[in-house]
Amino acid sequence: MQGAKTYRFSFLLLILALMLSCLLNISSGSVSIPFTDMLSTLFGKTSQVASWEYIIWDYRVPKAFTSILVGGGLSLSGLLMQTLFRNPLAGPFVLGISSGASLGAALLLMGASLLAGYTSISFLGDVSLAIAASIGSFLVLSVVMIVAQRVKDTMALLIIGLMFGSITSAIVSVLAYFSSAENLQRFIFWSFGSVGNLSTGQLLLLLVIVALGVLLSILSIKSLNAFLLGEHYAQSLGISLKKSRLTIIIATGLLAGGITAFAGPIAFVGLAVPHLTRQIFDTMEHKVLIPAVMLYGSILMLLCDTLAQLPNSASVLPINAITSLVGAPVVIWLLVRKRKMMF
Numbered sequence: 001m002q003g004a005k006t007y008r009f010s011f012l013l014l015i016l017a018l019m020l021s022c023l024l025n026i027s028s029g030s031v032s033i034p035f036t037d038m039l040s041t042l043f044g045k046t047s048q049v050a051s052w053e054y055i056i057w058d059y060r061v062p063k064a065f066t067s068i069l070v071g072g073g074l075s076l077s078g079l080l081m082q083t084l085f086r087n088p089l090a091g092p093f094v095l096g097i098s099s100g101a102s103l104g105a106a107l108l109l110m111g112a113s114l115l116a117g118y119t120s121i122s123f124l125g126d127v128s129l130a131i132a133a134s135i136g137s138f139l140v141l142s143v144v145m146i147v148a149q150r151v152k153d154t155m156a157l158l159i160i161g162l163m164f165g166s167i168t169s170a171i172v173s174v175l176a177y178f179s180s181a182e183n184l185q186r187f188i189f190w191s192f193g194s195v196g197n198l199s200t201g202q203l204l205l206l207l208v209i210v211a212l213g214v215l216l217s218i219l220s221i222k223s224l225n226a227f228l229l230g231e232h233y234a235q236s237l238g239i240s241l242k243k244s245r246l247t248i249i250i251a252t253g254l255l256a257g258g259i260t261a262f263a264g265p266i267a268f269v270g271l272a273v274p275h276l277t278r279q280i281f282d283t284m285e286h287k288v289l290i291p292a293v294m295l296y297g298s299i300l301m302l303l304c305d306t307l308a309q310l311p312n313s314a315s316v317l318p319i320n321a322i323t324s325l326v327g328a329p330v331v332i333w334l335l336v337r338k339r340k341m342m343f
Contacts, residue, residue, distance in 0.1 A: 026042070066262075070259050071294075074256065094158065108128060154245070193263055196316070275331060
């Protein structure tokens with residue numbers, strides 16, 4: 001167990017690493033911009049090339065900010081689920097929320113002819129996809145919340161969530177089978193995940209959603225610490241299991257559902273980052289873990305997005321592939337070296 005001074009030093013290093021990762025992310029892209037010119041532009045000085053200012057402020061800075069929100073939010077939601085279910089394999093999408101978002105997107109992209117109100121939705125343009133995914137994740141979250149009030153066993157809730165995910169995935173598969181090649185391709189591109197397509201309004205809305213999820217998580221710190229020792233212990237502390245579970249589920253739904261709606265389903269981050277954080281910080285105290293996983297997740301997402309952008313090329317690799325290829329070997333090595341799971 002580390003001391004308070006060690007924690008402060010670790011957080012200072014993480015904040016520094018986040019700043020450096022953010023600068024590295026902003027400096028990379030299809031257009032080569034000298035690092036010194038990029039810094040000058042960020043600090044308000046007029047750029048030598050007018051288009052550089054547009055590229056940095058209108059595309060790269062929002063993309064970096066989106067990566068921070070996505071990485072931090074998914075990592076936190078993964079921590080919440082692993083603690084609630086006391087299961088190291090639980091991730092942010094274990095309750096079927098991501099599958100619900102995928103179903104909403106699939107209905108819009110591949111099942112347009114089945115939607116009576118499609119014409120009223122499509123006029124919104126790029127926003128329509130985020131709206132459809134949000135509705136899908138919200139509907140699944142609502143059903144999970146209703147079930148959570150009726151089911152007393154947390155593990156039963158986990159299994160029910162997985163079943164919801166299977167049902168929605170099956171519906172998406174049926175839609176894909178009957179879809180045209182063009183619509184299927186659009187859905188596949190969405191499923192790759194992306195942090196570079198958000199408008200200013202969408203980014204602000206995502207910020208509000210993530211902030212609400214973080215606030216609910218902070219309010220649940222006592223419950224999260226108690227859940228690690230079992231539900232009976234939590235009850236002995238006077239914690240309402242039903243209320244605490246609902247709060248944690250709502251927080252996870254806001255984080256995972258909102259991020260999936262705006263950035264697509266991004267794998268690995270929510271599952272792996274909490275394990276990395278526990279191994280490095282060697283603590284189970286959520287007052288430390290919550291900010292730590294968000295910092296680690298943001299750094300990882302920034303680095304993965306930097307690697308996804310091929311140097312001096314307009315091509316961008318799928319962010320899902322990068323997060324898994326980069327992160328999975330690191331987690332395997334770390335767990336083999338430590339030879340223990342902190343559950």
